[in-house]
Amino acid sequence: MIECPSCGKKHRPGTLFCTECGVYLSTGGALRTSPLATDELPKSRGATMERTSPEERSKGARSLRVHILESGRQVQLSATSELLVGRLDAAHGIFPDLDLTGDGGLEKGVSRRHAKIIQRGGEFFVEDVGSANGTFLNDQRLTPYLPYPLNKSDQLQIGRIKLQIAWDDQ
Amino acid sequence: MKIDPRKELYAILDVLPTATQKEIKRAYRRLARRFHPDSGAKEASIERFRDVEEAYRILSDEKTRQAYDKQRAELGIGYQAALNWNIVPSREKLPTGPEEQMFYLLVEVFPAEGIEARRLPLNLCLVIDRSTSMNGERLKYVKTAAHRIVDDLEDDATLSIVGFSDRAEVLMPSSPIADRTRAHASIASMWAGGGTEILHGLKAGLEQLRHRHRDEVVSYLILLTDGRTYGDEEKCLAEARRAGLERIGISALGIGEDWNDAFLDDLVRQAEGVSAYISYPQQILAVLRDQVRGLGGLFARRVQLTLRFSEHAWLASAFRTAPHFEYLVPADGVLTLGTLHIGKLMQVLLEIVVSAPDAQQGRLVQLDLAADLPSLGRDERLLQDVEVEFVADPPKEAVPTLIVNTLGRLSVFRMQKDAWQALEDGRQDEARQRLERVATRLLDMGEDDLAHRVLIEAGRVAQGGRASDKGYKTIKYSTRSLGIG
Numbered sequence: 001m002i003e004c005p006s007c008g009k010k011h012r013p014g015t016l017f018c019t020e021c022g023v024y025l026s027t028g029g030a031l032r033t034s035p036l037a038t039d040e041l042p043k044s045r046g047a048t049m050e051r052t053s054p055e056e057r058s059k060g061a062r063s064l065r066v067h068i069l070e071s072g073r074q075v076q077l078s079a080t081s082e083l084l085v086g087r088l089d090a091a092h093g094i095f096p097d098l099d100l101t102g103d104g105g106l107e108k109g110v111s112r113r114h115a116k117i118i119q120r121g122g123e124f125f126v127e128d129v130g131s132a133n134g135t136f137l138n139d140q141r142l143t144p145y146l147p148y149p150l151n152k153s154d155q156l157q158i159g160r161i162k163l164q165i166a167w168d169d170q
Numbered sequence: 171m172k173i174d175p176r177k178e179l180y181a182i183l184d185v186l187p188t189a190t191q192k193e194i195k196r197a198y199r200r201l202a203r204r205f206h207p208d209s210g211a212k213e214a215s216i217e218r219f220r221d222v223e224e225a226y227r228i229l230s231d232e233k234t235r236q237a238y239d240k241q242r243a244e245l246g247i248g249y250q251a252a253l254n255w256n257i258v259p260s261r262e263k264l265p266t267g268p269e270e271q272m273f274y275l276l277v278e279v280f281p282a283e284g285i286e287a288r289r290l291p292l293n294l295c296l297v298i299d300r301s302t303s304m305n306g307e308r309l310k311y312v313k314t315a316a317h318r319i320v321d322d323l324e325d326d327a328t329l330s331i332v333g334f335s336d337r338a339e340v341l342m343p344s345s346p347i348a349d350r351t352r353a354h355a356s357i358a359s360m361w362a363g364g365g366t367e368i369l370h371g372l373k374a375g376l377e378q379l380r381h382r383h384r385d386e387v388v389s390y391l392i393l394l395t396d397g398r399t400y401g402d403e404e405k406c407l408a409e410a411r412r413a414g415l416e417r418i419g420i421s422a423l424g425i426g427e428d429w430n431d432a433f434l435d436d437l438v439r440q441a442e443g444v445s446a447y448i449s450y451p452q453q454i455l456a457v458l459r460d461q462v463r464g465l466g467g468l469f470a471r472r473v474q475l476t477l478r479f480s481e482h483a484w485l486a487s488a489f490r491t492a493p494h495f496e497y498l499v500p501a502d503g504v505l506t507l508g509t510l511h512i513g514k515l516m517q518v519l520l521e522i523v524v525s526a527p528d529a530q531q532g533r534l535v536q537l538d539l540a541a542d543l544p545s546l547g548r549d550e551r552l553l554q555d556v557e558v559e560f561v562a563d564p565p566k567e568a569v570p571t572l573i574v575n576t577l578g579r580l581s582v583f584r585m586q587k588d589a590w591q592a593l594e595d596g597r598q599d600e601a602r603q604r605l606e607r608v609a610t611r612l613l614d615m616g617e618d619d620l621a622h623r624v625l626i627e628a629g630r631v632a633q634g635g636r637a638s639d640k641g642y643k644t645i646k647y648s649t650r651s652l653g654i655g
Contacts, residue, residue: 012523014261014272016574017581019588022611024578071566088574095571102566 024089064117064124067164071103077117084129085158086114100161109133109159117150117165124150124167133159173234175241179225180249187239187249188552191230198226252543253470253510253550254282260573263564268527273483275520275556276491276573279510279539281469287512287545289466291326293387295344297375298360299395301335305362308425311451312394313357315458320353322459324466328387330378331356334371335364344378366397369406372420376409379418386544388468389418390443392461394454395434396425403433410440417471417542419443419509421461425451427639431646442471442508444493447647449640467512470541470550475505475518478536482526491576492517494650495583510541517653519576526560533557576653582611583649586624590642593631602631608649620648 001010004018004025011018015025064077077083077097086096087105094112099105111131118125125147128135135142136157142148150156156163180187183197204211205219228234242248260274281287296316300309316331323329330344331353341356375391383389391413399406410420421443422434434445446457477485477500488498488505492515498505510516524534539552589604605628612621627641 012270012272014264016260016272016274016569017577019581019584021607022578022581022585024574088568088571095575099568099571102568 062119062167065166066098067166068100068103069162069164070108073103081119083117084113084115085117086110086131087112100158103161105159105161108161110161111159114158118147124165126150126156131159173228173238173241175238175245175247177225179229179238182221182225183229186551186553188251190553190555191232192555193553194226194229198222198230202226250285251282251550251552252285252287252546252548253279253539253541253552255279255539255552255554257537257554257556258570258572259556259558260569261558261564261567263559263561263567264524264526265564266526266528266560266562268525270523270525272486273522273524273534273558274569274573274577275522275535276570276576277475277518277520277537277539278492279473279507279516279518279541279552280514281510281512285546287469287543289324289512290386290388290468290545291328292323292462292466293328293344293379293382293389294323294462294465295330295332295375295379295391297332297334297371297391297393299335299366299368299371299393299397300333300360300362301364301366301397302362303366303397303428304425307451308396308454309360309362311454312425313360315455316357317354318455319458319462320347320350320357322462323347328382329353330375332371332375332378333360334367334374335362336367336370337364338370338374340374340378344381366395366399367402368393368395368399369402369409372406372409376413376418379413380416383416383418385417386547388465388544390465391418391420391441392458393420393422393434393437394425394458395422395429397428398430399433403430406433406437407440410437414441417544419465419471421445423448423454423457423461424643425454427643431643447643449644464511467514468509469512469514469545470510470543471508473507473510473516473539473541475507476538476540477503477505477520478538479503479522480533480535482532483522483524483534486521486523488521489519489580490517491519491580491653495580495653496650497587517576519573519580524558532560579615579652582608582615582652585611586645586649590637590646593637598631598635602628605631608645615652617652620645623648 002013002025003010004021004023006023007018007021009018009020017024066075066077075098083097085098086094087101087110088094088096088099089112100110109132113129114131115135116127116129118127126135126137127147128142128144130144137148138154152166156165183194183201185193185197201222203209204213205215205222207214207216207219228238239248256278258276264271298312325348327347328344329347331342333339333341341359342353379389379391413420418441420438420441422438422445424431424434424445425448438445448454448457485500488500490496490498490507507516507518533555535556537554537556541550543550585604585608589601589608592604593601605624609621609624609628612624623641624645627637627645630637
C-alpha cells in the first residue's frame, strides 16, 4: 500500500489521487522542489547568446526526440512552437509536455515549471522559466527567462537530469 | 497478394468489419474445420474452404486488411464506422504479485471522422410548473424564454406545451411549429396558482410526445420547475423509465433552491436527459436555449458499455467524465452512458483493481460498446480487448496527461460528494474538513469564486451544522462541470 503524504490515507499502489484530500500521489501533490546542495550542480559560467550558423538552422515546425539519459527513456514530442519541461502537478494545473516525474524528477531537482523549448523561424531555443535548480546547456547555467539557441549535439540538463535532444532536418 | 475488393471477405468469415484479430482467427478456425474437404462434414466443400482460406490470409494481416478496406472504401462499398473511440490505459505494464494494484482506463467515444449525420426533426414538449411559487419573476422569465424557443425552433419541429400545478393542462397540443402564433398565445395565457405535482405534468407531456414519436425524430420533454413534488416521486420515476424505453428523453431545469435535486437527477437519468440548476430567473433563457439546441444535434442514444473482466481484474468505480461528471453504476456489467451529440465527446473513466499473482500477459477487460444512431438509422458496436503485460519489476511509466488531468478534476467532484454525505449522516466536523479540502483544491485549480463559495458553506457547517440550499446546489452543479474544457 502507498500512503498519502498529506493526510496519511492508505491506497493501493498505482492510485493517482488521494480520495480523501485530492492530492496527486505520484509527486505528493503540494511537495515543493527542494534546492539541491550547490556543490552538486555544475558551476555557472554565465550565459552566452552565440548564434548558430544559417546552415545549421532549419525551417518549419518539427517534432523533437528526447533521450533522457538518467532513465534511458526516449520520448517523441509533437511539433508545437512551445514545449514545457517539468513535473506534472495536476492539482495546480501544470501539465508539462515533457514530464520528468517518472525519471526521478523530484529527487533530481526538477521544478514543476522548469524550462521551455521554443521553436521559432525554424530554430530551436531553450529558456529556463525560473526553476529552483536551474537549466544547463553544455554545462552552462542559463539565465532565467532568456532564450538560448539549441543545437543538435547540445546536452541539456534540467536540474540534475541530462537530456539529449534531436530533430529531423527537412 | 492479389486483393479483390468486391469479394465480401468479412461475410465469408462471418465476422463484423470491426472484428479484432482474435475474432478473425477464431472464426477462421471454426469455418476451416467445417468446410475442410477431409472433415467428413456434410458441408465440406473445397470452394468454400478456399474462400475461407483466402479471406483469412488477407484479413489476418493488418497491412493487407487495411489495403482491402481502403479499396472497398474507394469503391463506396466499404463499411464505414460511424463511431470511433480512443482507449487510454494508465499503464502498459503492471507488476506481478499478489498485491492489488490500481489501474485506470479512460475511454473516449466520438462520431467518426467523415460521417455526415443529418439533424433530426425535433418533437419537443415544454412542461412548465405554474404553481403559486412561480408567481412573479420566475414565471415571467420562463414565459420569455418559451417565446424565444418557439421562434428558434426549426420549421420541421413539432411542439406541445403543458402547464401544471396540482393538475395539468395541455396549453398547446402537439402540432407543427409552423403555427407559431398559437404557440405564443398559449404561453401568454399561463398564470400562476396552485401546488406542485410533477406527475400530472409529466404524464400529460409524455402523452403529447407519443402522438408524434417515431424512430427518426428526437422526442424530448423539458420540465421546468421550482418546487418539490410530494408523494408521487415513485410514480414519476416509473413514467420516466417507461419513456426511456420508448426512446423519449426527459430533461429538467430546476429554478431556485427548493426543488429536490436528487429526485430530478434520478428522473432524467431514467430517460437520457440532463438536469440543470438555475439560481437566477434571468438565466432561464440561456439554459433552456442551450438544452434545445443540443437536442437537434443528437448523434447516438442508448450508448452502453459492457465490461467483461478477466479473473485478474474487477471494477472499483466508474464515472462518466464528459459531458459532465457522473457516477455510473453498472447493472450486470453494463454501464449506461446516455446520449452523444454531433461534434461532441463522451468520456468514461474506469477505476480497475488488478491482482495477478502469476499472470504473464493478458486481457484485463473486454470493452463492448453499443449505440443506437437514429440519424443514420442503424446500430453500431465497437469491441476491444484491453491487455497489459505483467512483469516482475515494471519500469516507471509516465501516466498519460489526459488521465491525470481528468482524475484530478474528478477528485474534487468526488470529495464534495463525500462532504455532503458526511453532513447528511450528521458528521458535521468531517463535512467541514472535507469542504475545506475541496476549497483548497479549487484554489489550486484557479477556480477562486467556487472555492470561496465552498469556504462560506464550510463556515456555515462549522457554526450552524448545516449548509445553505443555494450553496449546496451551486457547489454540486459547478463541480460536476469542472471536467469540461
